[in-house]
Amino acid sequence: MKTKYIEIDTKGNAEIIDITPHLEDMVEKAEILEGILFLSIIGSTAALTTMEFEPGLVEDMTKTFENLFPYKKDYAHNATWSDDNGHSHLRSSFLKTSFFVSVTCGKLDLGRWQQVVLIDFDTRSRQRKVVVKIVQ
Amino acid sequence: MKTKYIEIDTKGNAEIIDITPHLEDMVEKAEILEGILFLSIIGSTAALTTMEFEPGLVEDMTKTFENLFPYKKDYAHNATWSDDNGHSHLRSSFLKTSFFVSVTCGKLDLGRWQQVVLIDFDTRSRQRKVVVKIVQ
Amino acid sequence: MKTKYIEIDTKGNAEIIDITPHLEDMVEKAEILEGILFLSIIGSTAALTTMEFEPGLVEDMTKTFENLFPYKKDYAHNATWSDDNGHSHLRSSFLKTSFFVSVTCGKLDLGRWQQVVLIDFDTRSRQRKVVVKIVQ
Numbered sequence: 525m526k527t528k529y530i531e532i533d534t535k536g537n538a539e540i541i542d543i544t545p546h547l548e549d550m551v552e553k554a555e556i557l558e559g560i561l562f563l564s565i566i567g568s569t570a571a572l573t574t575m576e577f578e579p580g581l582v583e584d585m586t587k588t589f590e591n592l593f594p595y596k597k598d599y600a601h602n603a604t605w606s607d608d609n610g611h612s613h614l615r616s617s618f619l620k621t622s623f624f625v626s627v628t629c630g631k632l633d634l635g636r637w638q639q640v641v642l643i644d645f646d647t648r649s650r651q652r653k654v655v656v657k658i659v660q
Numbered sequence: 661m662k663t664k665y666i667e668i669d670t671k672g673n674a675e676i677i678d679i680t681p682h683l684e685d686m687v688e689k690a691e692i693l694e695g696i697l698f699l700s701i702i703g704s705t706a707a708l709t710t711m712e713f714e715p716g717l718v719e720d721m722t723k724t725f726e727n728l729f730p731y732k733k734d735y736a737h738n739a740t741w742s743d744d745n746g747h748s749h750l751r752s753s754f755l756k757t758s759f760f761v762s763v764t765c766g767k768l769d770l771g772r773w774q775q776v777v778l779i780d781f782d783t784r785s786r787q788r789k790v791v792v793k794i795v796q
Numbered sequence: 797m798k799t800k801y802i803e804i805d806t807k808g809n810a811e812i813i814d815i816t817p818h819l820e821d822m823v824e825k826a827e828i829l830e831g832i833l834f835l836s837i838i839g840s841t842a843a844l845t846t847m848e849f850e851p852g853l854v855e856d857m858t859k860t861f862e863n864l865f866p867y868k869k870d871y872a873h874n875a876t877w878s879d880d881n882g883h884s885h886l887r888s889s890f891l892k893t894s895f896f897v898s899v900t901c902g903k904l905d906l907g908r909w910q911q912v913v914l915i916d917f918d919t920r921s922r923q924r925k926v927v928v929k930i931v932q
Contacts, residue, residue, distance in 0.1 A: 623758060
């Protein structure tokens with residue numbers, strides 16, 4: 525089992541970043557033909573999932589986050605810690621911080637219009653680390 | 661690591677299909693006593709999860725999808741691509757396209773009333789492929 | 797691949813329990829330096845995810861579950877089975893019953909304020925079992 529890292533600077537505020545190129549690069553450099561990449565983003569205000577990464581859906585996703593887990597709401601977390609990222613935590617817990625993607629014949633098992641994305645829900649810019657465990 | 665596939669024709673429109681029998685069959689044929697099945701459904705408008713697969717909950721799930729991610733809404737994705745499946749993409753990103761289920765003593769680690777389901781959120785019938793990586 | 801179990805008594809009703817100490821203990825006792833723990837909670841009314849486990853967020857999470865998947869609603873599941881846990885099933889299917897956490901240099905790949913939690917959505921106290929498959 526190999527361990528790799530993806531380090532990414534984000535703007536926070538539900539910024540969605542396509543990390544598929546990083547994964548493809550990893551698969552190519554490690555010459556993985558068959559295997560699984562297990563991704564964990566460190567922290568409790570970010571998440572990993574897949575989507576068709578195009579500007580329309582990025583907009584729709586952002587609005588949906590705000591609709592289901594609004595920024596402005598009386599969160600006990602904010603009241604307790606004089607913080608403003610209660611909604612960021614909730615979004616992260618619902619979308620979850622881990623994801624795996626398998627590899628077959630040297631290619632990620634994704635659809636043509638399906639990308640692996642990192643979403644940073646925090647309310648400020650962050651340096652994010654994704655731990656990638658490669659099982660072959 | 662072995663790679664298997666489950667190919668399933670769906671009707672789309674949030675059709676929920678119990679794929680547990682396929683997995684049980686796989687475990688039996690490959691004579692897996694201890695291991696993990698890593699499932700990935702290819703595409704960005706479907707998802708994998710577990711539920712008690714009974715008609716009442718299928719109805720409740722369908723209504724909940726519509727309640728949280730309505731079909732009729734001004735999605736930028738639909739406007740950009742003259743498409744009608746913006747909600748399908750959102751549902752897939754929230755429920756996610758990957759799932760794993762472990763195997764102990766030759767049986768899937770699931771509850772008695774817990775099935776692994778494929779949900780096709782697209783607005784048309786589709787041929788879906790689930791990649792299953794078997795780790796022992 | 798080793799198989800371990802975490803057995804926990806819960807109060808149900810969306811009780812959130814931090815299971816990180818159990819996982820840390822497991823990593824220490826099995827002397828795992830590099831690996832992945834694959835967790836599956838058995839049943840269709842519970843879930844696993846991560847969060848900053850502090851009372852404010854526990855309260856915010858609980859309110860959000862109730863807001864998105866209310867207890868009092870005309871669920872077909874409840875009508876069919878004279879049951880009252882339709883909402884518990886929906887919450888479990890959305891948050892999902894499996895989660896993995898990787899281990900690097902003998903430590904769980906989690907943030908400083910990020911814990912792995914078990915959430916029991918059922919409407920009564922339960923004895924819960926989490927199956928943990930350790931891959932090294």
